[in-house]
Amino acid sequence: MSHYDLADDVREALDLGRVLGQRRALAAVGGRCSAAHAQLLRRIRDEKLYRPVAPSWRAFCAxxxxxxxxxxxxxxxLLNRFGPVFFELSELTGISAVQYPAVQPAIQEDSLLIDGQAISLIPDNAPKLIEAVDRLLARAPSRPARNPQSTGARLADLAARGRVIASQLVALYESTCSAGDREAILEVATELRLILLQPGTQSPDRRRGA
Structure with a gap:
């Protein structure tokens, strides 16, 4: 190996080290860094920064x-298709990649525009954003019926909808100061959890004697 080849390898290794360090720092901050995380992954893959430590992108990921x-x-x-704002809105509202195209036209810079009102994409606005996303999705034209989905596809869809519901419950809980309202929200969350822990049992309506 020539001096120049060695220098290139060292330089690539240093670049990779810096990028991995940034990735660890972002992971420590939390989910709102998903867009930056995806950008780092894209850079590692596209610039082949993994080569000093792994023979392939697949091996590097593992x-x-x-x-x-x-x-x-x-x-x-997802980053290439929707841009960084998708990750931010998904973190705040739980919107899935399947649902996002129906909302994307309403994204203006760092805000969600609905009925002439611009709602900034910040954590404090999460309840408003969740409500706005729900309204936009309700207005979206229904899609034609698709062929029966595989179990994996159905599970992914249910998981996405479940995350939306969970985000809505959290936002509703944090938006009220009423002890009674918070207790009611927790009861609903507990009931949903019990249903998931007991698959195949009778429906909640029958358990309540409906």
Whole structure:
């Protein structure tokens, strides 16, 4: 190996080290850094910064990211398709990649525009954003019936809708100061949890004697 080849390898290794350090820092901050995280993954993959430590992108993902190549590629694909704002809105409202195209036209810079009102994409506005997203989705034209989905596709859809419901419950809980309202919200959340822990049992209506 020539001096120049060695210098290139060292430089690439240093670049990779810096990027991985940024990734660890972002992971420590939390979910709102998902867009920046995806951008770092894209840079590592597209610039092949993984080469000093792994023979392939797949091997690098498994060894250094603790995730599959498919998962990393999916994050990058979402970034390429929707841009960073998708990750931010998804974190705040639980909106899925399937639902986002119906809302995307209402995104203006760092705000969600609905009925002439611009709602900034910040955590304090999460309850308003969730309500606005629900209204926009309700207005979206219904899609034609699709062929029966696979179990995996149905599960992914249910998981996305479940995250939306969970985000709405959290936002509703945090938006009220009434002890009675908060207790009612917690009762609903507990009931949903019990249903999930007891698959195949009778419906909640029958358990309540309806």
């Amino acid at each position: 060894a250094y990211l603790a995730r599959s190549r498919r998962h990393a590629d999916r994050l990058i694909a």
